Amino acid sequence: CAGEENWVDSRTIYVGHKEPPPGAEAYIPQRYPDNRIVSSKYTFWNFIPKNLFEQFRRIANFYFLIIFLVQLIIDTPTSPVTSGLPLFFVITVTAIKQGYEDWLRHKADNAMNQCPVHFIQHGKLVRKQSRKLRVGDIVMVKEDETFPCDLIFLSSNRGDGTCHVTTASLDGESSHKFVGRINVYSDLNDPVVRPLGSENLLLRGATLKNTEKIFGVAIYTGMETKMALNYQSKSQKRSAVEKSMNVFLIVYLCILVSKALVNTVLKYVWQSEPFRDEPWYNQKTESERQRNLFLRAFTDFLAFMVLFNYIIPVSMYVTVEMQKFLGSYFISWDEDMFDEETGEGPLVNTSDLNEELGQVEYIFTDKTGTLTENNMAFKECCIEGQVYVPHVICNGQVLPDSSGIDMIDSSPGVSGREREELFFRALCLCHTVQVKDDDQVDGPRKSPDSGKSCVYISSSPDEVALVEGIQRFELLEILSFDSVRRRMSVIVRAATGEIYLFCKGADSSIFPRVTEGRVDQIRARVERNAVEGLRTLCVAYKSMAPEEYEAACRLLQAAKVALQDREKKLTEAYEQIERDLILLGATAVEDRLQEKAADTIEALQKAGIKVWVLTGDKMETAAATCYACKLFRRNTQLLELTTKRIEEQSLHDVLFELSKTVLRCSGSLTRDNFSGLSADMQDYGLIIDGAALSLIMKPREDGSSSNYRELFLEICRNCSAVLCCRMAPLQKAQIVKLIKFSKEHPITLAIGDGANDVSMILEAHVGIGVIGKEGRQAARNSDYAIPKFKHLKKMLLVHGHFYYIRISELVQYFFYKNVCFIFPQFLYQFFCGFSQQTLYDTAYLTLYNISFTSLPILLYSLMEQHVGIDVLNRDPSLYRDIAKNALLRWRVFTYWTFLGLFDALVFFFGAYFMFENTVVTSGGQMFGNWTLGTLVFTVMVVTVTLKLALDTHYWTWINHLVIWGSLLFYIVFSLLWGGVLWPFLSYQRMYYVFMHMLSSGPAWLGIILLITVSLLPDVLKKVLCRQLWPTATERTQRSMQHRAPVDAVPSSDRPLLKDLLPQPRRH
Secondary structure, three states: OOOHHHOOOOOOOOHHHOOOOOOOOOOOOOOOOOOOOOOOOOOOOOHHHHHHHHHOOOHHHHHHHHHHHHHHHOOOOOOHHHHHHHHHHHHHHHHHHHHHHHHHHHHHHHHHHOOEEEEEEOOEEEEEEHHHOOOOOEEEEEOOOEOOOEEEEEEEOOOOOEEEEEEHHHHOEEEEEEEEOOOOOOOOOOOOOOOOOHHHEEOOOOEEEOOOEEEEEEEEOHHHOHHHHHOOOOOOOOOHHHHHHHHHHHHHHHHHHHHHHHHHHHHHHHOOOHHHHOOOOOOOOHHHHOOOHHHHHHHHHHHHHHHHHHHOOOHHHHHHHHHHHHHOHHHHOOHHHOEOOOOEOOEEOOOOOHHHHHOOOEEEEOOOOOOEEEEEEEEEEEEOOEEEEOOOEEOOEEOOOOOOOEEOOOOOOHHHHHHHHHHHHHHHHOOOOEEOOOOOOOOOOOOOOOOOOOOEEOOOHHHHHHOOOOOOOEEEEEEOOOOOOOEEEEEEEOOOOOEEEEEEEOHHHHHHHEEEOOHHHHHHHHHHHHHOOOEEEEEEEEEEOHHHHHHHHHHHHHHHOOOOOHHHHHHHHHHHHOOOEEEEEEEEEEEEEOOOHHHHHHHHHHOOOEEEEEOOOOHHHHHHHHHHOOOOOOOOEEEEEOHHHHHHOOHHHHHHHHHHHHOOOOOOOOOOOOOOOOOOOOOEEEEEEHHHHHHHHOOOOOOOHHHHHHHHHHHHHOOOEEEEEOOOHHHHHHHHHHHHOOOOOOOEEEEEOOHHHHHHHHHOOEEEEEOEOOEOHHHHHOOEEEOOOOHHHHHHHHHHHHHHHHHHHHHHHHHHHHHHHHHHHHHHHHHOOOOOOOOOOHHHHHHHHHHHOHHHHHHHHHHOOOOOHHHHHHOHHHHHHHHHHHHHOHHHHHHHHHHHHHHHHHHHHHHHHHOOOOOOOOOOOOOOHHHHHHHHHHHHHHHHHHHHHHHOOEEOHHHHHHHHHHHHHHHHHHHHHHHOOOOOOOOOOOOOHHHHHHOOHHHHHHHHHHHHHHHHHHHHHHHHHHHHOOOHHHHHHHHHHHHOOOOOOOOOOOOOOOOOOOOOEEO
C-alpha cells in the first residue's frame, strides 16, 4: 500500500508479562502470534482444494477440465476417458511433486518449532518447545545455541555486558557481530527511557558465540520475526519462453474454435437436404424433431470442440516442468564451475528461468567483490600532503630491514608528527573492529601485551586492512556508517580527558564538511590513487569541548528515542555533529581484479551482450577498474554525464550534446543493438553518477522527465559500455527497471555479491549472486549463485545457449505434433457427413501425447547439443543466433504450424486416395474406417518421431534407445490392443485391425511412401537454408564435420553427462 515504507510497528512489551499496577496507565492487552514458523504452503486439510485451484488456473488445465465436463454431460463422439485420463495424469504428477516438496517444508518446520528453549516462568527456569514462546517471555540462550525468536538483549555473563553473535545462517557472514547491553538505572522515581536500536537486537537464526549465556526478552515471535518476513515469497519471474507458450496456446485455441464453428455450420448446410438429414435408415424421433435449433447447434459445437480438443497440448506443461527441473542439475553438476579455493559450487535457486540465461541482452554487475576479489591490501596513506607506504621501496625493491610505515619524502616537522599521531589514532579508533581477548574465544588466546599477533574481527574487510594499533580510549558514541551518508564517526575520550570526534568516509562526503587541513594536496593524491584503481578513504577529526559534547549527546538521545521518523532525525543529528572538521589525510587500499574477469567481459561483449557496471565507488576508481577488465578499451571515447558537468551546463544541454555525439554517424551506419564491438564505428563509453541519475529520474512539473529518460536511453543504446558510479542500492534497481521496461523490453541480468545488490538482483529478469566475502544475502535472494564472476561466461554462453535451444524445440515440436494429430480428424469430417465420427481409436487418442511421443522429446530437451561445449566457449558470437527469442518468433512458429498442416494433409489424403477403391488384401478385402485411421495414425507416429531424429545432432545410446524404443512400444501395444478380446471393453472394433493392416503389402508400401513424402519438405528446407543462408551456428557445424570424422569421439569435456553417455556420435 502507499506509504508502507514509512509504516512503523510500535509495540509496548512488559518484560516477563509483568503488567502495570491498576491506575498507573491505560493497559490494553495485545495479541501477538505464537512462535511457530510456517514455511509450508499447504495443510493436510486444504492440500487437495488449494492445489487443484492453483493447477486449474493454468489455461490448458482449465480448458481440458471444461472439455471433460462437456463429455460427461452431453453425447460426444469420444469417451470422457480420452480427455480425463491425460488431465488426471498431468494433475496427479504435478500434485505429487508439489506435495512432496511441501512435506519436506513441514518436516523442517516441525524440527524448528519443537526444539527445546529455556525461559523464565514464575521465577523459575523452564524448558519448553520453541513454538510455546510468547512475546514478553524472558529467554535464556547458551553458547552455540540459536536464538529462537527476535530478542532484546538484557544481560550476559561477560563483564563488559556484551555478547558475540554470528549470522552465518542468515546472511552467510561468519564474522562476529557485537551486541551491547542496555543499561537501565532505577534510582529515580521517574521512568528511565533508553533507546533501543539494532545494537540491542538479537535476530532469530543468529548463533551465540564466545559467551556462556545471555538473557533477552522476546519482542517478535513466529511469522513476525525478521527471518520469517525476509523468507516470504518474492514476486514470480516468468521467462520469455513461457510467455511465448501462452501466446501460442491462445492462437491454437482460436484455431480450435474456428474448426468447431466451420464444422458446425457445414453440418447444417449438409443436412439442409431432407434425405441427408433423415435418411430412411435413421429416422428421427418426434422429440428430436421438436428440439430447439439453437440448442442443437450449440450441442454440436461443443461436440466438435471435444473432437478437436487434442490440438491443445496439455502434457506440454508437465514436460516443460520436468525438463526445467532435471535440466537445472547440469549447472549444479558442472565441475568447471566449482571453485576449489572456497569449496563452493554453483547453486540453482529456481529452475523456471533456465532458458532465460540464453536470452540475456544486458548485464548489470557490481564492482567490489564481483569484478574484484574484495580482498583489501593497504597500499599507502597521505597525511598533510606527505605520502607514506608500508615499507621503504627503492628501485622497485622492498628493503629487507625496513618495517612499519615509512615516508617517501623527508621527515615531518613537529606539527606534522602531531598530525601523524592523530591520523593513526583515527584509524585505530574509527571502526567497528574488535580484538578477541577473552579466555573463551574460538581459536588461540590473544593479548595486546603478550607480543603475540592479534586477530581482528569486523564486518568489513576495509577496516581490518587499516587497523594497525591499540591504545586505551573511552568510546562515548558511534555515528554508524550507511550507504547514504558514506561515512562513520566515533566520539572518544582520551586518558587526559580530551574529547575527540574522528570521522572517516568517501571523499565526496568528507571534503564538504572540512574547514581546515591541506585539502588541495590530499584531494590531488586521492584523485591520483583513484585513477590507478585504488579504493580511497578520507580521515578527519575535531576536538569537542565538554559543552559541545553534552549538546551532541542530548541531540543524539532525542533522535534515538523517537518513535516516529527515527532514521530521519538521526541523520539530521549526524549532520549537525559532523561539521567543521579538520582534514588529516587519506588512505589507499587495493582491491585486485578477479581471475579471468577481463576475459569474461570480453567474451560477453562478443556475444552481443551489453555490460553495465553499477558501483558505489568514485568515478576515477571505477573507471580504472573498467579499463583493467576491458569494459572500456583504449580507443573507447568516454562520455561523462556527471554532477560536475551538469553544474557547468544544464542537464538538458548535456543530454542533447551527448545525443548528437553518439548519433553523429547513425545516418550512414546502423549500430548493432547488441554489440558495442563494431569495427566500422567509434565505440563510446558512458559514465554517469548517482546524482545525475536522480536528476534524470526526478519527475518534473512540466512533465519533461519522460523526455529526459528517453534521451538518456537513446544515448545508452549507442554506447558499448556504461559505468554508473556513486550509486545507492535503490538507484541500481532503478537503472535495471529503466532498461527492463524500455520500448525494446530487453532481457536483463543483474549480478552482485552483497546485500546492497539484492534490490537490483530482484528487479532483473535473471538475478545471479556471487558467493563472496560480503555474506550470502545476494546468493540467497538470487535465481542462481556462482562462486566467481568468471563462471558467468559458461553459465550464459554454454548452459544458457543449450537450455534455450532445447526448450524452444520442445515447445514448437509439441504444437507441430498435435497439428499432425488432429488436422486429419478435421479433414475426416468432410467424408463422414460431419457426424463427429472419430478417425482414431479411443486408446490412440488417449496415449498419443502421454506415451507414444512424449519420451523422445523429453530426452532431446535434456541432452541435445547442436555444437560442442568447447566451440560455444571458444566462439561467443554463436550466442547471437538465438538472441531476441529467435527460435520462438512468429515466422518460426508459422513454419512449424504449416509443416504440421502439410504432413497432416499427406497422412490423410495419401491414405485416402491410395486405398479408396483398391483391393488391398490377398483375400480381396478392402480397408474399413478403423483400418484407415490406424494407417494414418501409424504413419503419423513414425513421421513425428523421425522428424525429431532428423533434428537431433547429438546421438548417444540413450537417444537411440528412446527414439527407436518408443516406435517399438507403439507396435507392441497395437499388436496387444488389437490381438486380444479385452473383457472390460464394451466394443471390440479394433480386434485384429492392426494385424490386418500389416498383412497387406500395399499398406507397407503406402506407409513408407507417405513417411518419405512427409519428411521431404523439411529435409529440402534444411539443405537449402544451410547452403544458401547459413547461420553462424550452421557454419560452425559444417566446419566441425570437415575437421573431424563422423565417428570420432569428442573430447571428454564435451558432454554434460559425460559419465552416463559413453561414445556419443555427432551428425
